[in-house]
Amino acid sequence: xxxxxxxxxxxxxxxxxxxxxxxxxxxxxxxxxxxxxxxxxxxxxxxxxxxxxxxxxxxxxxxxxxxxxxxxxxxxxxxxxxxxxxxxxxxxxxxxxxxxxxxxxxxxxxxxxxxxxxxxxxxxxxxxxxxxxxxxxxxxxxxxxxxxxxxxxxxxxxxxxxxxxxxxxxxxxxxxxxxxxxxxxxxxxxxxxxxxxxxxxxxxxxxxxxxxxxxxxxxxxxxxxxxxxxxxxxxxxxxxxxxxxxxxxxxxxxxxxxxxxxxxxxxxxxxxxxxxxxxxxxxxxxxxxxxxxxxxxxxxxxxxxxxxxxxxxxxxxxxxxxxxxxxxxxxxxxxxxxxxxxxxx
Amino acid sequence: xxxxxxxxxxxxxxxxxxxxxxxxxxxxxxxxxxxxxxxxxxxxxxxxxxxxxxxxxxxxxxxxxxxxxxxxxxxxxxxxxxxxxxxxxxxxxxxxxxxxxxxxxxxxxxxxxxxxxxxxxxxxxxxxxxxxxxxxxxxxxxxxxxxxxxxxxxxxxxxxxxxxxxxxxxxxxxxxxxxxxxxxxxxxxxxxxxxxxxxxxxxxxxxxxxxxxxxxxxxxxxxxxxxxxxxxxxxxxxxxxxxxxxxxxxxxxxxxxxxxxxxxxxxxxxxxxxxxxxxxxxxxxxxxxxxxxxxxxxxxxxxxxxxxxxxxxxxxxxxxxx
Numbered sequence: 055x056x057x058x059x060x061x062x063x064x065x066x067x068x069x070x071x072x073x074x075x076x077x078x079x080x081x082x083x084x085x086x087x088x089x090x091x092x093x094x095x096x097x098x099x100x101x102x103x104x105x106x107x108x109x110x111x112x113x114x115x116x117x118x119x120x121x122x123x124x125x126x127x128x129x130x131x132x133x134x135x136x137x138x139x140x141x142x143x144x145x146x147x148x149x150x151x152x153x154x155x156x157x158x159x160x161x162x163x164x165x166x167x168x169x170x171x172x173x174x175x176x177x178x179x180x181x182x183x184x185x186x187x188x189x190x191x192x193x194x195x196x197x198x199x200x201x202x203x204x205x206x207x208x209x210x211x212x213x214x215x216x217x218x219x220x221x222x223x224x225x226x227x228x229x230x231x232x233x234x235x236x237x238x239x240x241x242x243x244x245x246x247x248x249x250x251x252x253x254x255x256x257x258x259x260x261x262x263x264x265x266x267x268x269x270x271x272x273x274x275x276x277x278x279x280x281x282x283x284x285x286x287x288x289x290x291x292x293x294x295x296x297x298x299x300x301x302x303x304x305x306x307x308x309x310x311x312x313x314x315x316x317x318x319x320x321x322x323x324x325x326x327x328x329x330x331x332x333x334x335x336x337x338x339x340x341x342x343x344x345x346x347x348x349x350x351x352x353x354x355x356x357x358x359x360x361x362x363x364x365x366x367x368x369x370x371x372x373x374x375x376x377x378x379x380x381x382x383x384x385x386x387x388x389x390x391x392x393x394x395x396x397x398x399x
Numbered sequence: 400x401x402x403x404x405x406x407x408x409x410x411x412x413x414x415x416x417x418x419x420x421x422x423x424x425x426x427x428x429x430x431x432x433x434x435x436x437x438x439x440x441x442x443x444x445x446x447x448x449x450x451x452x453x454x455x456x457x458x459x460x461x462x463x464x465x466x467x468x469x470x471x472x473x474x475x476x477x478x479x480x481x482x483x484x485x486x487x488x489x490x491x492x493x494x495x496x497x498x499x500x501x502x503x504x505x506x507x508x509x510x511x512x513x514x515x516x517x518x519x520x521x522x523x524x525x526x527x528x529x530x531x532x533x534x535x536x537x538x539x540x541x542x543x544x545x546x547x548x549x550x551x552x553x554x555x556x557x558x559x560x561x562x563x564x565x566x567x568x569x570x571x572x573x574x575x576x577x578x579x580x581x582x583x584x585x586x587x588x589x590x591x592x593x594x595x596x597x598x599x600x601x602x603x604x605x606x607x608x609x610x611x612x613x614x615x616x617x618x619x620x621x622x623x624x625x626x627x628x629x630x631x632x633x634x635x636x637x638x639x640x641x642x643x644x645x646x647x648x649x650x651x652x653x654x655x656x657x658x659x660x661x662x663x664x665x666x667x668x669x670x671x672x673x674x675x676x677x678x679x680x681x682x683x684x685x686x687x688x689x690x691x692x693x694x695x696x697x698x699x700x701x702x703x704x705x706x707x708x709x710x711x712x713x714x715x716x717x718x719x720x721x
Contacts (some may be wrong), residue, residue: 117531126551134524135528137521138509162512162521169492173492231719
């Protein structure tokens, strides 16, 4: 099976879905790239990281809709187009930019179906980049999907590898509900085996990326990679870590998570979001409320601190959960201590 | 311009329906029978109807919190609207939208919208669909003078210009943004000049004159259907009632509305010209009045008596699948 990185897997998925359904359109800043530039080279970019390269050449500019920098209009237009018969894949370049278009997501797109009494379908996908680690600072590095998972009416998807990225994006484009599809910007070149043909991965089905029986680690997006590495390391010491990747946080596969916690009696929630009212908190709440009797130790959260993302790489390395912090949290929960998990430095 | 008498009768019917509907809603709000906020459209009837007479069910409108008139002008069912305003089973949105979120996609009505400036980005999406599908459809956003100050509106005008979308920005300058007068809240003082600054044709008309709105729309719709891009129309028509029904309107001088009723009521203005120049009969108009009064009386009775949504309905329609 061919190896593909996440960027190429997403690009391939967009092409396959656009070939399959003429109602699928792509909308966003520089998704063609280079329009109006002095070089005269159109399609100079194909997206900031090249994710939409080649789409305009194959499908034309009527379906690959480059836009000015105007996020409210991009997201709102995509929502209105979805209401009226298209299946847009809009790009919100960085999830941080949600601040300038949140009304269109929160009050419009998320609510159409409900406030119109079930008489609207809103098949729109919003692809967006998340994550710290590249030194891009407070306004280009956040992981704000927590906030989105709190909004009824939208689905929130976070692939952790190229295979899942393709299957989940295919599902997202074919889904009749709004989907926020979060791509970690530090992972685009991460590769694994990805089939050439289309396939779907259902939402609300977690993947167990490492089976184990001593402790459950639930992680998302790039944190899955880190959790897997820690699990592999600790396996050498006979510590059997089970890593659960929910893949979608809305809907959330609570059954798989609870099943794992009931088996291991221990939970480490690893997430790059800020910790207050967060996905990690939700996991701890889930374990406390629904697996209380099975718990053998207090659940532990390994998250970013309650700070913005610093630009300085020397500080950012402490912001993002690290291999060392994940490992320490696992060891602590096995030893019954959680004190050190709360401080990152 | 010539006007088909059948079209004119239909236009009169829709304007009268809006007036009758809104006056009745006013009495019902005052009597305490209506839940939530209600924003009445009296005085602005000629704008919605002048615009929507040019639109088919396959064309789309985005609306505002003051949306009853837009819904009626676009052909939404009166009883369905009333059931919705009363939040009852069988309402256009099964009671989950209410007055400020009424929608009927089968009629090309993309929803009243309780976020000021919320609808234009959605409406340009409907225009995009028409452009991508190449079906000669158009979309229109009703935008109040208050909403004209929102960034979403500027972004939508700009995007429509860049992509030459089949889009009409219909500004309803009714003089007030909630409690603030346009003479103060409108920086630069001129919506039409702003819209023109985006590079689209922008005209200003008397929004109490059906014929003025209708004529301006004719050209805007032609441009849109012919792929020539967006247009802006600013229709000026003061609202007769408060921002919401119940608003004490201490910001308005006494007698302002009485004067408006006397001098710029869109219905007598329409009737005078339609009967004098285009042969409509006064008697047939009175018959329409009577018929609409009965229709609305009956629909209000139906809405009041209709069953409320059942508790399990709380959970339905959040997602198609989850």
